[in-house]
Amino acid sequence: MQRALREAAVLLLVAAALGFIYTAATEKGxxxxxxxxxxxxxxxxxxxxxxxxxxxxxxxxxxxVFIDARHEFDYKLGHIRGAVNIPLRMYETKKAVLDTIxxxxxxxxxxxxxxxxxxxxxxxxxxxxxxxxxxxxxDGWREWTAANLPSDKSP
Amino acid sequence: xxxxxxxxxxxxxxxxFIGLMFIISSLDKIVDPSAFSRSVANYGLLLSWMPAxxxxxxxxVELLCGFAVLFGVFLRGSSLLLSAMLAVFTLAVMxxxxxGLDISCGCFTQDPTAGRMNWMKxxxxxSLFALTMFIYFSQATRFTLSxxxxxxxxxxxxx
Numbered sequence: 001m002q003r004a005l006r007e008a009a010v011l012l013l014v015a016a017a018l019g020f021i022y023t024a025a026t027e028k029g030x031x032x033x034x035x036x037x038x039x040x041x042x043x044x045x046x047x048x049x050x051x052x053x054x055x056x057x058x059x060x061x062x063x064x065v066f067i068d069a070r071h072e073f074d075y076k077l078g079h080i081r082g083a084v085n086i087p088l089r090m091y092e093t094k095k096a097v098l099d100t101i102x103x104x105x106x107x108x109x110x111x112x113x114x115x116x117x118x119x120x121x122x123x124x125x126x127x128x129x130x131x132x133x134x135x136x137x138x139d140g141w142r143e144w145t146a147a148n149l150p151s152d153k154s155p
Numbered sequence: 156x157x158x159x160x161x162x163x164x165x166x167x168x169x170x171x172f173i174g175l176m177f178i179i180s181s182l183d184k185i186v187d188p189s190a191f192s193r194s195v196a197n198y199g200l201l202l203s204w205m206p207a208x209x210x211x212x213x214x215x216v217e218l219l220c221g222f223a224v225l226f227g228v229f230l231r232g233s234s235l236l237l238s239a240m241l242a243v244f245t246l247a248v249m250x251x252x253x254x255g256l257d258i259s260c261g262c263f264t265q266d267p268t269a270g271r272m273n274w275m276k277x278x279x280x281x282s283l284f285a286l287t288m289f290i291y292f293s294q295a296t297r298f299t300l301s302x303x304x305x306x307x308x309x310x311x312x313x314x
Contacts, residue, residue, distance in 0.1 A: 004232050
């Protein structure tokens, strides 16, 4: 057992050294110069995160389309007023609802909140489909309702 | 059970399977540590500064241990580390499932469109844990680089 622990310690130390050297040399992860959140889709403008205050400003300015990435069931229970529901898993079948929206309009994707990354994934898909101004309201529905901001229920 | 633990072919097959699996699973994480860091953070179990450190070190632990198990060097240490990691992964996945988190595992790929994890993942991790423990307790040293090196040294001394 002692030998195994010694070997494990050596492996851990070497792995840590390699990990730090590699990420520092390639400026990735911990050593990235700027946040790589969210992933940049080939050649397209990467979606950016917005805070609740910014999301509220977009909402009040009426110049943004909110996209709810959650399941239809959750959407029906409550969603940001006027939001369109495109559950991530049904993106290909549901994205037709955006057909009337010009590609340069501001889209704000959201889902439950910090424990859900569907909004990031949805925004990447939207960017890949040519929407040039996609934002992610990462704190999502939880923050929106916590602040008692305008919402709707669907029958 | 002792027979199984001393069966060199069975141990070799287990080593090749586990070794290759961890080498492959480490590559996506090494290429994109930021995405892996997000996957780790999504579990919501760690302080905010921890996922980046884990994303820096853990993929390399997987890679090194994968090679060590595959080639049979530091076999005890690497299989012990992999067992410990798999135990932690299993608990993390279980905790996420019990809390109803809508996240992907981040185990083999950092592709955000990869499927969501489910209880099969727990079963899969538990099986891998059993296999790494099998390698840890195995007594067979055949087909290992350590054995080959020892043999070479002994042959050199004899001649």
